[in-house]
Amino acid sequence: MNINAAFLTLETTQSGGYVGAILVTDQIGIPQEFRCTHRVVATKVQQQLYGGTLKPHIGIELCGLPLLKEIKSKPNLIILKDSFLLALREKHEIPTIFLSRAEGIIETSDTKSSSEKLEGDFEPIIVKTHQGCNSDLNDAMSHLRSLRLDPLEPFVRIQTALQALAEQEVAKYG
Amino acid sequence: MITAKLKILKGPRYAAVRRLAPIDAPKTALAELLQELSTGTASIKIDKLFSPSLEDFSIVESVSVVGQDLLFQYPLSESIDLDTLSLLIPPTIQNVQLLTRPQRAGKSYNDEKEQLRLELSPDNSISEPVSTRPNSRKNRPQPKDRRAIFVDLFDLIFPILQPRVLQGPQQNTFLHSDLKSWQPEGIRFLVQNESALLADDMGLGKTVQTIVAMKILFQQGLIKTGIIVCPKSLIGPWERELGKWAEELYVVRVEGDKYTRPSQWDTRAHLHIANYETLTRDFIIEPYESAIQQRFDLCVLDEIQRIKNASKTSNACKSLNAKRRWGLSGTPLENQASDIVNIFNFLKPDLFGAIKEPSKTLIKSKIEPLTLRRRASDLKEMPEVIWDETYLDLLPNQRSVYDLAEQRGVVELKNLGETITVTHVLQLITRLKKICNLEEQSHESIKLEYLRDVLDEITDQGNKALVFSQYPNETLQKIMPELNKFRPELYQGSLSNAERDRKVNHFQNGDENKVLLMSLKSGGVGLTLTRANYVFLFDHWWNPAVMKQAVGRAARIGQEKTVFVRSLIIRNSIEEKIQQILRDKQTTFDEIVDDLSDDALQQRLSEDELFSLFGLSKKPVSSVRLLDNLHWAGFEDLVGKLYEQMGFKTEVTKRSGDHGIDVYATRHTSDGGKETLAIQCKHYPGRTVGEPEATSLWGAIYADHKISRGVLVTTGKFSKQCKDFVEGKRIRLIERGELEMLLRTYKLS
Numbered sequence: 046m047n048i049n050a051a052f053l054t055l056e057t058t059q060s061g062g063y064v065g066a067i068l069v070t071d072q073i074g075i076p077q078e079f080r081c082t083h084r085v086v087a088t089k090v091q092q093q094l095y096g097g098t099l100k101p102h103i104g105i106e107l108c109g110l111p112l113l114k115e116i117k118s119k120p121n122l123i124i125l126k127d128s129f130l131l132a133l134r135e136k137h138e139i140p141t142i143f144l145s146r147a148e149g150i151i152e153t154s155d156t157k158s159s160s161e162k163l164e165g166d167f168e169p170i171i172v173k174t175h176q177g178c179n180s181d182l183n184d185a186m187s188h189l190r191s192l193r194l195d196p197l198e199p200f201v202r203i204q205t206a207l208q209a210l211a212e213q214e215v216a217k218y219g
Numbered sequence: 220m221i222t223a224k225l226k227i228l229k230g231p232r233y234a235a236v237r238r239l240a241p242i243d244a245p246k247t248a249l250a251e252l253l254q255e256l257s258t259g260t261a262s263i264k265i266d267k268l269f270s271p272s273l274e275d276f277s278i279v280e281s282v283s284v285v286g287q288d289l290l291f292q293y294p295l296s297e298s299i300d301l302d303t304l305s306l307l308i309p310p311t312i313q314n315v316q317l318l319t320r321p322q323r324a325g326k327s328y329n330d331e332k333e334q335l336r337l338e339l340s341p342d343n344s345i346s347e348p349v350s351t352r353p354n355s356r357k358n359r360p361q362p363k364d365r366r367a368i369f370v371d372l373f374d375l376i377f378p379i380l381q382p383r384v385l386q387g388p389q390q391n392t393f394l395h396s397d398l399k400s401w402q403p404e405g406i407r408f409l410v411q412n413e414s415a416l417l418a419d420d421m422g423l424g425k426t427v428q429t430i431v432a433m434k435i436l437f438q439q440g441l442i443k444t445g446i447i448v449c450p451k452s453l454i455g456p457w458e459r460e461l462g463k464w465a466e467e468l469y470v471v472r473v474e475g476d477k478y479t480r481p482s483q484w485d486t487r488a489h490l491h492i493a494n495y496e497t498l499t500r501d502f503i504i505e506p507y508e509s510a511i512q513q514r515f516d517l518c519v520l521d522e523i524q525r526i527k528n529a530s531k532t533s534n535a536c537k538s539l540n541a542k543r544r545w546g547l548s549g550t551p552l553e554n555q556a557s558d559i560v561n562i563f564n565f566l567k568p569d570l571f572g573a574i575k576e577p578s579k580t581l582i583k584s585k586i587e588p589l590t591l592r593r594r595a596s597d598l599k600e601m602p603e604v605i606w607d608e609t610y611l612d613l614l615p616n617q618r619s620v621y622d623l624a625e626q627r628g629v630v631e632l633k634n635l636g637e638t639i640t641v642t643h644v645l646q647l648i649t650r651l652k653k654i655c656n657l658e659e660q661s662h663e664s665i666k667l668e669y670l671r672d673v674l675d676e677i678t679d680q681g682n683k684a685l686v687f688s689q690y691p692n693e694t695l696q697k698i699m700p701e702l703n704k705f706r707p708e709l710y711q712g713s714l715s716n717a718e719r720d721r722k723v724n725h726f727q728n729g730d731e732n733k734v735l736l737m738s739l740k741s742g743g744v745g746l747t748l749t750r751a752n753y754v755f756l757f758d759h760w761w762n763p764a765v766m767k768q769a770v771g772r773a774a775r776i777g778q779e780k781t782v783f784v785r786s787l788i789i790r791n792s793i794e795e796k797i798q799q800i801l802r803d804k805q806t807t808f809d810e811i812v813d814d815l816s817d818d819a820l821q822q823r824l825s826e827d828e829l830f831s832l833f834g835l836s837k838k839p840v841s842s843v844r845l846l847d848n849l850h851w852a853g854f855e856d857l858v859g860k861l862y863e864q865m866g867f868k869t870e871v872t873k874r875s876g877d878h879g880i881d882v883y884a885t886r887h888t889s890d891g892g893k894e895t896l897a898i899q900c901k902h903y904p905g906r907t908v909g910e911p912e913a914t915s916l917w918g919a920i921y922a923d924h925k926i927s928r929g930v931l932v933t934t935g936k937f938s939k940q941c942k943d944f945v946e947g948k949r950i951r952l953i954e955r956g957e958l959e960m961l962l963r964t965y966k967l968s
Contacts, residue, residue, distance in 0.1 A: 074382035194382065202383075205440035206376040212443070213375070 048072045048188050051120035051139075052199040053112065055104040055127060056207055062086035063100070064211075065108025066203045069118045074194040077118040081207060082108045101129045109133045122188045126200050134175035142185045143173045144197055161186055167195035375487065378437035378467045394431065394464065399424060401598055406432045408591045413543045414567035416523070418592035421549040421676050421753075422605055422783035426457060429519055429547060430464045437468065437489060442516035442543065444489065448536065449521035451494040452669035455612045455790060457521070458492065473497055477505060484510035491515075495525055495532050502535040517543040522672065524550045526565055527558035537565055549676040556582055563589070595781045604774045604782045608798075610790045611669055616661035621654045621792065629833045633956030634936065644829045648793055655789040656694040656758055666757055666787045667698045673785075674705050677753050678733040682780075683726070684753035687769045689760060691738035699736060706731050711738040726750060739769060748772040752780040757787055759794060761801065761824075796832055800824060846934045846959070847904050854902040855881045857967065858932055864965035867896070879915050884930075894927045903935035908954075910940040917948060932958060 052068045066081035085103050087095070095102055109130055113123075123141040125131060134141040147162060147169035159179040163170045163186065172189065174181040189196055384394060398406070402424055409415050409432035419425050436442040447457055454472060461470055473483045473493040480501060484491070493501075501507045518539050520526065523546030526533035544566045559582055563570045570585050571577050577585070613621055628647040632639055657664040670686065677684055688694045691711040699707050708722045719741075726735045727750045735748065739760065751773045756766055766786070774782040788794045801824075849857065859869040859882045867884035882898040899916045901908045913931055920929045928949035931937075937952050945952055953961070 068380060070382075076377070076380040079376070079380050198383070202380050202438075205438075206379040209376050209379055209440045209443055 048122065048191050049077060049118055049120045050188065050192060050196070050199075051113075051116065051123045052203060053109060053123055053125055053130065053133075054200055054203055055100070055108055055130065056204060058084050058207075058211060060084075063103050063108065064207055065104065065112055066207055067112040067116060068199050068203050068206075069116055069120055070194075070199060072192055074192075074199065076202075078116050079203075079206065080112055080115055081210065082112065084211075101132065104130050105133055105136075110136060113137060113139075122185055124196055124199075126197060128173070131173075131175045134178050134181070140181040140184045140188070141175060141178070142181065142189075144170050145173075146197070147171050163189055163196070165190075165195070167198075170196060375443065375469070375489065378434065378465070378489065379440050381438055381467055383438060384431065384435055396463075398427070398431070401593055402428050402431075405591060405593075406435070409545055410435050412545075412589055414545075414563075414570075414589050416546045416548065416562065416566060416586070416590045418548050418550075418590060420593065420595040420680065421673065422595060422607075422781070423593060423598075425547045425549070426460045426521070427464060429545065430460055433490075433517065433519075434465045434468070436517065436543075437465075444491075444513075444515050445517035445519065446491045446493065446515045446539065446541065447519045447521065448493055448495060448498050448539075450525070450668075450672045451496065452611065452665055452672050453521055454492055454494060455665075456609050456669075459610045459790075461490070473501070481507055481509065484513065495535075498539075499532045499535040502538050503531045511538060511540075513540065515539065515541040517541060517545070519545045519547065520565070521547045522550075522676070523548045523562055523565075524558065527555070527561050529561065533561065533565070537568075550679045559586060595783075596779075603778070604770065604784060606784045606786070608786045608788055609669065610788050610795070611665045612790050613655070613792065614658075614661075614663040614665050614668070617654065617658040617663040617665065620658045620660065621651060624650055624654055625793075625833075629835075630954075630957050632833060632835060633960065634954060636956070639830075639835070641826055641829055644833065644835075647833065648797075651793045652758055653690060653693050655792050655794055656688065656690065657697055659697070662697075664698065665789070667701055669787065670698075670755060670757075671702065674702070674734060678705055682753055683732075683751040684734050684755060685748060685751045685769075685773055686734060686736045686755045686757055687739050688736070688757040689739045690758065691736075691741075694757060695736040695738065702734055702736075705733040707734040707736050708732045709736045710741060712741040714741075723748065737769075737772075739765070746772050747775060747777065749775060749777040749779075752778065752782050754782060754784045755787065756784065759786065759788070759798070761797060793832060797824070800828055800832075846955070846962075849902065849934075851900070851902040854934065855900045857962075858882055858898060858900050859884075861961060861965055861967055862896070862898070864967065879912075880919055895925050896928055896930050897923070897926045898930040898932060901931065901933040901935065903933050904955075906935040907938050908933045908935060908941055909938045910944045913937075913941045913944045913950060913952075916950060917944075920949060934958065 049069055049071060052070070053066075055063050055065050058064055062084040063086075064081055064084050067079070068076060069078040070076050085107055087099055087103070092099060104127065110133065113133070120139060123133070123139050125133075125141065125143045126145070128143045128145075131141060131143050144163075159182040160171055160173040161182060163172050172182070172185060174185065401419075405417055405419065405423075405425075405428035409417060409429060417425050417428065419428075433442070433445060449457060454474075458470060458472070461468060468489040470490045470492060471483050471486045471488040473480055473491055474497060475483070477500075480497070484501065484507060501510050518536075518541035520536060526536050546562060546566050548562075556577075556579055560571060560577065563586055567589065570589075571581075574581070612618075625647075628650065632643055632647065635643060656666060674684060686695070686707075691709070695709055695711065699709055708726060710719065710722050714722070722732075722735070723746060726732045726748060735751065754770050754773050756769070760766060766784075770782065770784050788798055846854070846857075855871050859871045862869045862882065862884040865884075867886045869885075870883045872880055872883065879899055880897045881900040882896075884896040884898060886894055888894050897916065897919055899912065899919075901912060908931065916929045916931055920926045928951065930951045930953060931941075931945075932953040934955055936954050942952065
């Protein structure tokens with residue numbers, strides 16, 4: 046079975062604001078599709094009004110969902126490196142997981158969601174699902190084991206690409 | 220609401236172009252399809268798409284629509300002169316651009332003339348290729364601001380999104396093939412040094428090391444744009460290697476006249492490639508401001524010894540605005556202090572500070588960390604023989620003559636009808652191969668240019684070379700004077716035994732002759748020429764066993780160095796086609812054949828394969844039987860219909876008078892003018908049309924200034940006198956073979 050994995054992230058930009066991006070790759074990491082959003086900058090009023098929910102709102106409503114809707118290469122698995130984006134799973138049917146290095150601190154204190162350790166030719170990774178979708182874990186682990194790459198590595202590519210795009214835009218449009 | 224892209228793709232080569240997989244569609248006339256595409260929103264008429272000799276779209280093989288892209292394909296055997304392309308755009312359509320699209324690396328370099336994109340954007344509907352943008356930006360660029368952007372942002376960041384190439388291990392899943400054992404060190408050296416001179420011996424793969432190093436830097440986002448400057452003859456090989464090792468990079472070749480180069484400089488791409496002469500013209504002689512102001516993250520000067528002296532060329536290179544600067548050279552430079560200083564003045568301008576004449580010791584200590592030089596002889600793992608193919612593009616005159624010879628040759632073959640044999644095909648192959656070697660009128664030869672460039676490097680290192688060709692008279696004798704500085708000797712069959720011995724002895728034991736030009740037939744066997752460790756196969760014999768035998772002159776007992784063998788192959792030519800078929804067949808040929816002429820090709824390719832080289836079938840069938848059964852008046856009507864199908868308005872004249880003109884055909888041209896053809900029809904099945912008919916037509920054209928050109932069309936053939944007469948005149952001859960082809964194309968058969 047061919048596995049397409051989507052790596053979805055919300056990055057903070059140097060000049061303030063956020064950019065959402067999604068990279069879909071095949072099993073060996075060859076990019077199939079890449080999309081990103083414009084920089085989203087919240088006004089001071091919005092920051093006050095949204096408070097702690099601002100980042101999840103931008104990540105899920107303004108970036109994550111539109112990106113998932115736009116991509117043409119439908120993934121078998123959505124991989125996140127920000128735990129708050131796991132809430133996306135409530136709005137679609139694709140198994141969605143949050144990854145972090147095993148020695149790192151997992152941001153969420155939630156104990157209801159399932160987690161498992163993934164080992165390979167990379168530093169061990171903790172795989173965690175949305176608390177309401179524990180059944181994702183089996184599928185996700187099987188997909189992850191078939192990937193021939195460090196599943197956190199594509200996020201580095203995304204960051205570099207976003208940086209390059211930002212520089213292009215600055216250079217071109219000021 | 221139309222965004223249409225028109226691409227003209229040359230054969231299956233472009234099957235891999237991203238997002239544009241060719242789709243088999245029913246053959247449809249180009250004009251119909253464009254009309255279909257633009258129904259209701261825009262209309263467009265394409266006028267004079269192809270060269271007059273090929274009249275309109277007769278050679279378009281398939282047209283298909285993929286999304287909003289239009290794809291046209293025509294057989295590789297055909298040649299299209301897109302310089303004649305003109306488009307008639309209705310004034311209601313705005314924002315129309317006819318663009319040459321930058322090439323994805325390696326997808327054939329003359330593509331700039333072959334692949335065109337037409338964008339129609341009557342409204343602002345150009346979709347944003349990269350982003351889903353939930354919040355709109357007030358200052359977001361509008362389509363009209365982005366006209367010069369031919370490569371979208373996704374294309375530019377594509378390398379960054381690729382899986383990482385590791386610098387350590389030799390073997391890497393994401394590379395075209397395994398690196399040689401010494402190459403990772405060279406790649407690391409380049410990646411780690413912003414200023415670097417890679418001075419490996421020729422044959423160790425400086426180009427490949429540089430490309431992989433660039434690939435890594437692109438992936439890491441450390442460079443986003445680069446420029447490669449190299450000798451003209453090396454542009455093709457660079458492109459080929461880029462295509463193999465870094466196909467994710469978009470490459471623009473800067474060339475052509477002063478009107479086309481500015482747009483090439485302005486085109487966004489990962490890499491620009493220019494030759495030294497072009498760079499000097501655009502930066503110094505007739506400066507193009509936009510090019511000069513361009514900032515590159517990396518500049519690579521291949522054969523950097525070209526700037527060792529103060530010159531316009533070195534000034535042009537020094538005015539390049541690039542942070543990283545790499546030089547490549549196989550020529551030993553260590554002992555020439557001033558050369559080194561000049562070269563490093565480019566690579567690292569502040570290296571010697573204010574010191575004008577640094578001592579040799581200082582130079583050595585300063586450049587050592589920035590220089591990597593490996594000699595082939597020092598590398599223990601080097602194999603005895605390294606084979607390589609070098610693909611080159613014909614020079615402009617050579618290309619024109621080649622294309623014309625191929626077109627004419629194909630028409631002649633078709634005219635032979637059912638009498639055609641393999642021998643006829645082989646004769647055409649030989650004719651074309653000779654043009655690939657050397658175009659005699661203009662004396663242009665890209666192979667010769669390449670040879671001159673690399674021989675400089677090779678001989679500077681104390682090496683010698685053998686150059687083999689199967690055409691001693693037509694090729695070797697003619698290129699010999701151009702290689703005088705290398706004191707070449709010619710070894711061919713007409714020499715006496717004593718002369719042969721003398722030449723071999725001189726070459727083997729003396730230092731004077733650096734190059735031995737050898738006829739394959741006389742020099743391919745028996746000789747020992749171990750003084751040479753570079754072998755150039757100027758043309759091909761389609762039989763690796765024969766080539767091995769030739770290479771065996773150098774690679775044999777007594778040879779102390781690695782032998783480098785280079786096969787020179789012309790892209791988009793009969794040489795490449797045959798090479799491709801042989802490669803696809805993956806057959807091995809171990810036997811040596813005695814016949815070293817092109818006829819030996821019969822033993823390698825089937826009749827079908829040989830005929831297919833020119834788009835012919837084994838037994839051409841006269842599909843237009845109706846021609847023989849037509850009355851002369853019916854023939855004139857048929858010709859009239861044919862030209863109507865080609866987009867003309869036609870008038871078949873009355874049966875008498877009108878200076879023998881049978882059909883007038885008129886259409887509007889792209890520049891707002893009108894083109895009128897006077898067509899004379901000669902229904903002479905099995906007979907020959909002579910000079911008097913052409914003279915009569917010429918008289919009619921001459922007498923009527925409204926007539927743009929004449930066409931003499933026959934169901935028979937034209938005599939040589941007739942063909943000679945029309946040479947250089949505004950008369951086109953269409954004889955039976957071509958007529959049948961046109962009738963088939965326009966579905967009138």
